[in-house]
Amino acid sequence: MGKALHAYSMIQDGDRIAVGLSGGKDSWALMWLLAERQTRVPVRYSLHPIHIDPGFEGGPSGAIEAFCRRMGWTVHIERTDFGPVAHSDVNRENPCFLCARNRRRRLFEAADRMGCRKLALGHNKDDLIETLFINMFYAGEISTMMAHQPFFDGRITVIRPLAYTDEAHLERFARIMQFPVPPNPCPSAGRSKRAAVKDMLRRLYADNRKIKGNIFRSMRHVRAEYLPR
Numbered sequence: 267m268g269k270a271l272h273a274y275s276m277i278q279d280g281d282r283i284a285v286g287l288s289g290g291k292d293s294w295a296l297m298w299l300l301a302e303r304q305t306r307v308p309v310r311y312s313l314h315p316i317h318i319d320p321g322f323e324g325g326p327s328g329a330i331e332a333f334c335r336r337m338g339w340t341v342h343i344e345r346t347d348f349g350p351v352a353h354s355d356v357n358r359e360n361p362c363f364l365c366a367r368n369r370r371r372r373l374f375e376a377a378d379r380m381g382c383r384k385l386a387l388g389h390n391k392d393d394l395i396e397t398l399f400i401n402m403f404y405a406g407e408i409s410t411m412m413a414h415q416p417f418f419d420g421r422i423t424v425i426r427p428l429a430y431t432d433e434a435h436l437e438r439f440a441r442i443m444q445f446p447v448p449p450n451p452c453p454s455a456g457r458s459k460r461a462a463v464k465d466m467l468r469r470l471y472a473d474n475r476k477i478k479g480n481i482f483r484s485m486r487h488v489r490a491e492y493l494p495r
């Protein structure tokens with residue numbers, strides 16, 4: 267994580283950083299690592315975890331509140347009905363698309379209200395690779411998520427400190443640290459385009475250990491002159 271933080275100068279002295287806490291392994295790891303780092307680096311920053319509760323029965327809000335309390339973190343929880351609405355008849359779009367858009371908007375609004383100009387998200391290296399293929403397969407473009415991305419003329423900057431970190435490491439870390447990661451109650455969990463791309467990549471990685479590193483490197487090595495105009 268330190269490598270990514272340095273590469274993009276993600277954190278500056280005095281930053282108030284909102285941290286998107288989903289209750290999944292990545293955002294737990296992100297929050298924990300940023301909090302641990304706070305204690306030993308000369309840069310002063312504060313952390314403000316936010317959970318957007320999508321409103322499903324049996325969601326992780328309770329576990330999030332309890333774990334944050336134990337760690338001494340003050341978490342802000344926004345209760346919404348984004349999940350059930352996205353899966354109801356009023357929605358004519360893909361449920362994941364609508365729910366993710368609403369969640370993102372609410373995260374930005376909450377961060378802004380709390381005076382945070384940075385919003386840290388837990389996307390990891392595998393997420394960046396999957397997004398590259400999702401954008402190619404389903405949007406017809408070559409792009410992925412940026413590790414450091416300003417929005418609204420720089421009013422809020424999204425940072426992704428785990429952009430260089432492998433998902434498998436985060437999975438192991440979450441297990442060792444015993445972060446509470448309850449099963450996702452969303453009916454669309456595991457049925458997304460991301461799940462299909464993840465599955466495709468898993469098979470390729472099993473075949474050849476170099477493929478993942480090569481894909482990640484290729485994002486920094488675009489030979490535009492060899493692409494059709």
Ligand SMILES: Nc1ncnc2c1ncn2[C@@H]1O[C@H](COP(=O)(O)OP(=O)(O)OP(=O)(O)O)[C@@H](O)[C@H]1O
Nearest residue numbers: 286287288290291292293294316317318387388389
């Ligand atoms: N409900 C939420 N509330 C707050 N932040 C969220 C929420 N859902 C997602 N995020 C943020 O967006 C990032 C990416 O979202 P994604 O849907 O991939 O998360 P996930 O796979 O459910 O959980 P995680 O990434 O934490 O393991 C998360 O790491 C987290 O920082």
